[in-house]
Amino acid sequence: MRFMLIVKSTVYSEAGVYHSREYNNATITYKQFLVKAGALLAAEVLQPSSSGIRITYPPHRGEPRVQVGPFSADKTLIAEFTLIDVRTDDEELNWALRMPVPAGLGEFEIEIRRLEENSDSLREPRIQALESDLQDQLYMFKKNTKSSTSFNLNNRGV
Amino acid sequence: MNGSHTERTIDAICRMESAKLIAGLIRMVRDVGLAEDLVQDALVIALERWPESGIPENPGAWLMTTAKRRAIDNIRRTKLRDQKYVEIAHSMDLFTEEDIDQVLDGEIGDDLLRLIFMTCHPVLSQDARVALTLRLLCGLTTDEIARSFLVAESTIAQRIVRAKKTLKTEKVPFEMPDGEELKDRLSTVLEVIYLMFNEGYSATSGNQWIRPLLCQEALRLGRILAEITPLESEVHGLVALMEIQSSRLKTRVDSKGEPVLLMDQNRAQWDQLLIRRGLAALDRSRKLGRPLGPYSLQAAISACHAQAPTAVETDWPRIAALYEALSRVAPSPIVELNRAVAISMAFGPSFGLQIIDNLNAEPSLKDYHLLPSVRGDLLVKLGRYAEARTEFERAASMTRNERERALLLNRAADCMSRTSDKYF
Numbered sequence: 303m304r305f306m307l308i309v310k311s312t313v314y315s316e317a318g319v320y321h322s323r324e325y326n327n328a329t330i331t332y333k334q335f336l337v338k339a340g341a342l343l344a345a346e347v348l349q350p351s352s353s354g355i356r357i358t359y360p361p362h363r364g365e366p367r368v369q370v371g372p373f374s375a376d377k378t379l380i381a382e383f384t385l386i387d388v389r390t391d392d393e394e395l396n397w398a399l400r401m402p403v404p405a406g407l408g409e410f411e412i413e414i415r416r417l418e419e420n421s422d423s424l425r426e427p428r429i430q431a432l433e434s435d436l437q438d439q440l441y442m443f444k445k446n447t448k449s450s451t452s453f454n455l456n457n458r459g460v
Numbered sequence: 461m462n463g464s465h466t467e468r469t470i471d472a473i474c475r476m477e478s479a480k481l482i483a484g485l486i487r488m489v490r491d492v493g494l495a496e497d498l499v500q501d502a503l504v505i506a507l508e509r510w511p512e513s514g515i516p517e518n519p520g521a522w523l524m525t526t527a528k529r530r531a532i533d534n535i536r537r538t539k540l541r542d543q544k545y546v547e548i549a550h551s552m553d554l555f556t557e558e559d560i561d562q563v564l565d566g567e568i569g570d571d572l573l574r575l576i577f578m579t580c581h582p583v584l585s586q587d588a589r590v591a592l593t594l595r596l597l598c599g600l601t602t603d604e605i606a607r608s609f610l611v612a613e614s615t616i617a618q619r620i621v622r623a624k625k626t627l628k629t630e631k632v633p634f635e636m637p638d639g640e641e642l643k644d645r646l647s648t649v650l651e652v653i654y655l656m657f658n659e660g661y662s663a664t665s666g667n668q669w670i671r672p673l674l675c676q677e678a679l680r681l682g683r684i685l686a687e688i689t690p691l692e693s694e695v696h697g698l699v700a701l702m703e704i705q706s707s708r709l710k711t712r713v714d715s716k717g718e719p720v721l722l723m724d725q726n727r728a729q730w731d732q733l734l735i736r737r738g739l740a741a742l743d744r745s746r747k748l749g750r751p752l753g754p755y756s757l758q759a760a761i762s763a764c765h766a767q768a769p770t771a772v773e774t775d776w777p778r779i780a781a782l783y784e785a786l787s788r789v790a791p792s793p794i795v796e797l798n799r800a801v802a803i804s805m806a807f808g809p810s811f812g813l814q815i816i817d818n819l820n821a822e823p824s825l826k827d828y829h830l831l832p833s834v835r836g837d838l839l840v841k842l843g844r845y846a847e848a849r850t851e852f853e854r855a856a857s858m859t860r861n862e863r864e865r866a867l868l869l870n871r872a873a874d875c876m877s878r879t880s881d882k883y884f
Contacts, residue, residue, distance in 0.1 A: 427651065427658040428754065432794040434662055435761070436830070438722035439801040440837055442771060445723060446805065 304343065304387050304417040305394040307401060311379035314407045316350045316372065321404055328402035336386060341397065343385040351379055377411065385417075466511050474503045477520045478599040481527055483571035486634050489531055492578070493624045496596065498534065502527035572597070573688050574634050576681070579623075580649040583630045588623035589652045590659075595620055598677040608674050609659065649685070650698050650755065653678050657702050661709070675706055686741070693749025696741045697756030703738030704762040707731040723771045735766045754790040757782055776806035793825055797834050809841040829858035833868060840875065849875035 321329075336342035354371035373379060384401070388394050394414055403410050478499055485495035502523045516522040579592040594600045594608075602620065606613040626632075637645040660674025682699040689695050711725040742763055745756040752760065761782045768774040783799035796819050804812030816835045819825055836851035852872035856865045 427655040428758075428790065429792065429794055430662055431658055431758070432792070432798055433830070436794065436798050436801065436834070439798060439805070440834065441721045442723045442774075443801050443805055443809075443841070444837060 303389070303394070304385065306415045306417060307384040307386065307394070307398050308380055308413040308415060309382040309384075309401075310377055310411040310413065311351065311375050311381040312408050312410065313375055315381040316352070316375045316379070318350050319407070325402055325404045332400065332402055333384075335400075336384070336397065341386045341388055341393075343387050345382075345384040347382045348380055351375070466515070467507075469515060470507055470510055473515070473519045474506070475599040477523055478503070479572060479575065479597045480520060481523055482596050483575040484524055485527055485531060486575060486578075487571055488528065490634065492596070492627055494531075494534075498527045498530050499523075501530050570636065570688070572684060574636055576649055576685070577637060577645055578627065578632055578634055580645070580652045581627065581632050582645075582648060583626055583632060584623050586652075586655070588619050588626070589648075590655055591616055591619045592623045593652055593681075594656065594674075594677065597681060600673075600677065604673070608671065646689070646692060646695070650694060653681050653685070654698060654702075654755070656681075657705075661705055661712075672709060675702070675709060678702060679706055686744075690744075691748060693745045694753040694755050696745035696748065697753055697759050700738045700741035700745060700759035701755055701762055703734050703741060704759060704766050707734035707738065707766060722765060727770065730766065738766070739763060751789065752785065754786060757786045757789065761786075774805075776802055780806050793819055793822075793828055794830070797830055800834065800838070804838060804841070809838040813838050813842070827858060829855050831855075832858070836871065836875075840871075845875040845878040849879065 333342060333345055336345075350372065352372035354373065356369040356371070356373065358367045358369070360367075386394060386397055388397070394416075398412050398414050401412060481499045481502065482492075482495050485498055486492060489495055489498070505526055506519070506523060510516075576593065576597055579596055580589045584592065591605055594605045595602065600608075602617045603613050606616040609616070636642070656674050657678035660671045660676075660678065679699070679702045682695070682702055686692075686695045686699045707730045708722075708725060710731070711727075711729045712720055714720050738759065742756065742759050745759070746752065749756060761779055764775050764779050764782070780799060780802040783795055783802055787795045787799060796815055800812040800815040800819075802812075803815065813835070816831065816838065819831060820835070825831055832851040833855035836848045836855065839845070839848035839851060849872045852868045852875065856868035856872065859865050859868065
C-alpha cells in the first residue's frame with residue numbers, strides 16, 4: 303500500500319522561511335528510519351506557490367485559464383510530500399505521527415492519502431492472457447526432458 | 461415447486477431479454493437511466509402476472525409492449541409535453557404486435573449494437589465500460605458484477621450511476637459510428653468483451669460460479685456481435701479465441717480449487733463442441749482478414765493446443781510462427797517471451813535464447829522481471845547453471861510478490877548446487 307504524507311503550506315513556507323537546523327536534522331533522521339524500514343519511495347519539498355502556475359478548465363470544455371502564483375495559503379496548498387510504501391493499515395499513521403514538526407511556525411498540518419492501486423480489471427487483458435500462456439508454455443518446456451537429449455545438450459556426461 | 465420453476469424461467473427470460481428491451485427503449489426515450497427503469501418496471505409486472513397467467517408466447521414482445529406503455533404513461537404523467545412527447549405520440553400507432561415482432565427480429569440487432577457502442581464509449585473509463593456493459597447488455601445485477609470483480613457493491617453501483625451521468629452530460633448519441641471511427645470504436649468494444657472474458661477466465665479466486673458467468677456473458681456478447689457485424693474479421697477472431705479457451709474451463713481447476721496448467725489438463729474433458737465452434741469462427745475470420753489481427757492470431761495459437769491429441773504432439777513450429785506474426789501486429793515483450801519459449805520447444809533452447817538476448821539489449825526492459833526468469837529457465841536446459849543462477853537471483857530481486865521471490869531463490873539455490881557438482 304502506498305501513501306502520500308502531505309505537509310500543507312503555511313504562511314511561513316509560502317514566504318520561503320528556512321527551517322531551523324534542529325528541524326532539518328530531525329527530518330534527515332526521520333528519512334533514514336524510513337529508508338531502513340524499506341518504506342521510503344520519495345520525499346520532496348516544493349517551492350512556494352509564488353513559483354507555481356495554475357491551469358483551470360471551465361466545466362463544459364473551452365479554453366483553459368492560466369494563472370501564475372502566488373496563490374492564497376489556504377489548506378489546499380502543498381509544501382512537502384513524502385511517498386511511502388507500507389504493508390499494514392496502521393503503519394502509515396504511525397509514520398505520519400512520527401514526522402518531525404517545526405517549532406514556533408504556527409499550525410502544522412499533515413494529510414495522509416492512499417494512492418490508487420492498479421486493480422486487476424485495469425490491466426490490459428491481452429498482456430494478462432499472454433502471461434498465463436507463457437506460464438503454460440514454460441511449464442511444458444521445463445517438463446520436456448525428451449527434447450533436451452534430442453537437441454544434443456546432454457553430452458556433459460554428468 | 462412449480463412456482464419456483466416458473467420464477468426461474470421468468471428470471472432466465474428477463475436476463476435474455478433485458479438488453480434488447482433497454483436497447484429498444486433507449487431509441488424511444490433517449491435516456492439510458494430511464495430506459496433501464498422502464499424495463500425494470502416491465503419485469504416487475506411480468507413477475508407479478510406470469511405465475512398466474514402463464515408465460516406469454518412471445519415474452520420479449522410482451523415485455524417490450526409493456527415497457528413502451530409505461531414509457532408513454534411516464535411521459536404523460538410527468539407532463540413532458542414537448543417535442544419528444546409529440547414524437548412518441550406520433551409513433552404510437554406503430555406499436556402493434558406485428559411491428560414489435562419486426563422490431564425484435566430485424567432492427568433490434570442494430571439497437572443492441574448501438575447500445576454496446578454506447579456502453580463502451582471512449583468517454584467512459586475502462587472500468588465504467590465493463591460495469592455498464594455487464595449491467596445493461598448482460599443484465600447482471602450490481603451485486604453479481606461486484607462479486608465477480610471482488611469489489612464492494614456500492615463501488616459498482618456508484619460506477620454505473622456515474623457512467624450514466626457521463627453519457628448524459630457528454631450527450632453521447634445512440635447511434636452507430638461510421639467510416640474510420642467504426643474501426644476504432646469496434647476495437648474498444650472488443651477490448652471490453654475480452655476484458656470481461658479474461659477476468660472470468662484467468663482469476664482463480666472469487667466465487668465458484670460467478671467467474672464462469674463472466675466468461676459465458678462475454679462469449680454470448682461476442683456471438684451476438686459476430687452475428688450483427690459478420691464482415692469484421694477480428695470479431696470472429698475474438699469469438700474463436702473465447703470459444704476455444706472456454707472449452708478448457710472445466711479442466712483448469714482441480715477438485716481442491718487449485719489451478720491446473722495446460723499440460724496437466726485432462727484433454728479428454730475439453731469441450732469438443734466449443735472447440736469445433738471456435739475453429740469454425742477462426743475459419744470465418746481467416747476468410748475475411750488478411751493479415752490476421754491479434755485476436756485471430758491468439759485464437760490460432762489456442763487452436764494449436766486444442767488440436768493436439770497430447771501435449772507432446774503440439775505443433776511448436778506453427779505456434780512459434782504464429783507468435784512471430786503476433787509480434788508484428790501487436791508487438792510487446794510478453795509476445796517475444798512466448799515466442800522464445802515456443803522456438804525453444806520447436807528448435808532447441810539456444811535459438812530461444814537469441815530472442816531473449818535481443819530483448820535484453822532493450823534498455824526499457826531492464827526492470828521486466830519475466831525476462832531474467834525465462835532466461836534462467838532456458839540456461840538451465842542448456843546446462844549453463846552458473847549463469848542461470850544469476851538470472852534467477854536477478855528475477856527474485858525484481859519481483860514484489862513474496863511467494864514468487866521464494867520460488868525464484870529456490871531455483872537459484874538449486875542451480876548453485878548443480879554448479880558445485882561440476883567441480884567435485
